[in-house]
Amino acid sequence: MCDAALRERPLMGPADLAGRYPRIITVTVLGVAVLLRLHGIGADGFWKNELFSLTWIRQPVAWLLGEGMRTETNPPLHYLLLKGWTTIFGVSEAAARMPSAIAAFAAVALALKLGRETGGTRVALLGGLFLAITPVQIVFAHEARAYALLTPFAALAMLGAHRLLRAAHGPGTPPRTAAPWFALGAAGLLHTHATGAFAVAALGLATLLGLALSPNPGPALRRLVGAGLAAGAAAAPVLLALARQSGSDNIAWMPKFGIDTPILLSRYLLIGPMVRTDFGDAAANAQLLAEMGLASVTAISLVVLAGRTLRDGPARVVLLVFPLLFVLLLAAVSLARPILIPRVGLWLSVPIALCAAHILTGTLPWPARAWGGTLYAACLGMGMWNNVLDPAQHKPDWRALLAANPATIADGPVLVAGPHAAPLGLAFYSDGKLRRPLRHWIADPALPVTLADRLERDVSGATTIDTGALAALIASGRGVVLYLDDDDEILIGRVLVPTPWFARARRSQLPGLTVFTW
Numbered sequence: 001m002c003d004a005a006l007r008e009r010p011l012m013g014p015a016d017l018a019g020r021y022p023r024i025i026t027v028t029v030l031g032v033a034v035l036l037r038l039h040g041i042g043a044d045g046f047w048k049n050e051l052f053s054l055t056w057i058r059q060p061v062a063w064l065l066g067e068g069m070r071t072e073t074n075p076p077l078h079y080l081l082l083k084g085w086t087t088i089f090g091v092s093e094a095a096a097r098m099p100s101a102i103a104a105f106a107a108v109a110l111a112l113k114l115g116r117e118t119g120g121t122r123v124a125l126l127g128g129l130f131l132a133i134t135p136v137q138i139v140f141a142h143e144a145r146a147y148a149l150l151t152p153f154a155a156l157a158m159l160g161a162h163r164l165l166r167a168a169h170g171p172g173t174p175p176r177t178a179a180p181w182f183a184l185g186a187a188g189l190l191h192t193h194a195t196g197a198f199a200v201a202a203l204g205l206a207t208l209l210g211l212a213l214s215p216n217p218g219p220a221l222r223r224l225v226g227a228g229l230a231a232g233a234a235a236a237p238v239l240l241a242l243a244r245q246s247g248s249d250n251i252a253w254m255p256k257f258g259i260d261t262p263i264l265l266s267r268y269l270l271i272g273p274m275v276r277t278d279f280g281d282a283a284a285n286a287q288l289l290a291e292m293g294l295a296s297v298t299a300i301s302l303v304v305l306a307g308r309t310l311r312d313g314p315a316r317v318v319l320l321v322f323p324l325l326f327v328l329l330l331a332a333v334s335l336a337r338p339i340l341i342p343r344v345g346l347w348l349s350v351p352i353a354l355c356a357a358h359i360l361t362g363t364l365p366w367p368a369r370a371w372g373g374t375l376y377a378a379c380l381g382m383g384m385w386n387n388v389l390d391p392a393q394h395k396p397d398w399r400a401l402l403a404a405n406p407a408t409i410a411d412g413p414v415l416v417a418g419p420h421a422a423p424l425g426l427a428f429y430s431d432g433k434l435r436r437p438l439r440h441w442i443a444d445p446a447l448p449v450t451l452a453d454r455l456e457r458d459v460s461g462a463t464t465i466d467t468g469a470l471a472a473l474i475a476s477g478r479g480v481v482l483y484l485d486d487d488d489e490i491l492i493g494r495v496l497v498p499t500p501w502f503a504r505a506r507r508s509q510l511p512g513l514t515v516f517t518w
Helices: 002-008 014-020 022-038 048-056 061-065 067-071 077-089 093-119 121-132 135-141 147-168 178-192 196-212 218-234 236-244 261-270 281-309 313-334 342-361 366-389 398-404 424-429 451-460 467-475 490-496 500-504
Strands: 414-417 438-442 463-466 480-485 506-510 513-517
Touching (some): 048 093, 067 236, 077 178, 093 121, 093 147, 093 313, 093 342, 135 147, 178 196, 178 218, 261 342, 261 366, 281 342, 313 342, 398 513, 463 467, 467 500
Parallel strands (some): 414 480
Antiparallel strands (some): 480 513
């Protein structure tokens, strides 16, 4: 009798679990997000861009909101938050990165809310889990930079837009929170990063398109316009400063837009920013090409399958049309002025995760869902390995260098930092005790001098040295120590190896650092 009853009882699937235990699963998803964002947050030392942030915030608040905003291309919101936070909690690696970790956690909480409103409980829980384990989100939760703030602000603006669209597709008026959430999210995007202006423009255009196709656009349209004006007014000083800096040399280093840019963007968002170099050049290049191919196929598949799955107009606009418009807008602008670098699209992780959840819980034939789910899972698995479980790269470990070689800060050979490694790491971690001459190697004199370059040299006291002068210094026998980070590695084969004096170098390795001694 019992056996018969058990055979007749249907097995409990994911949908049943989500329906019966939504609170338990929600808490579990949020717990996973917290653990992944806090685990190892202070393990690596600061790298170049983080050191720039920590140096920049030494200035008074009035300066950051005045001269600082006119000279730095990134808006001041993160700098102000970081300044206030570190004033209370200090400038240790874990403390300085905690605002980014909190923002990355808030993004998961908002994604759960957005998923529930666009597709119900199953979409919310699955999409929230996907975002919680998205590698690029975890990586930037461990950076004392502004990028992690983009994701919760984008999710908040998307929530507001979806509520406006939902009301326009029905007989009612938009909820009270719709316009304020849109305005707050949009203002936050504008105050966080220069490309936030393009995200707000893309979301505004997508929402207008959705309203134009809705049966009752009037009330929602009026609230959208009001929210947009409020956000623009709140960010007016930032927008004015960004307009004046449109031709700034501070962003002249960005690579030109090419056919590979969307491929690199797909790999960055779906698999993560880190590239394995520990298998040798041939194997590393083969893996990178494989990852680029996997990410490209996955991105195209998710867009196609999401287009077939998202039948609800508001959800389609917010989760599919808006992200595609943003990428197209940045790509168009980048043809004239390159600004599309992968990390500015960090917030795209939210629509990607929720689209994947919609696909897996939707009504498409199971082979289509299995195809999309398998590809997406492969990207997440590869990304977790590369970026979280066994990180392929580490930030330059200036702490370990100075701890293992205390004589580095005494008198002796000339210290030379590579073009990307820059001298600020040595100056910061030596705690003002650096006594040796410090140089910053400029391998390509044609590159413009950025604000970061000037700040690093002013703070560290470093002077520039070109390749010819570096060679002469080594030939003089005075003694030189050259530090290169992972992004400088290409210079070893391209510039150093062909020179006769390179053969005399002694090479040692630290996490994120290659050290040559003559």
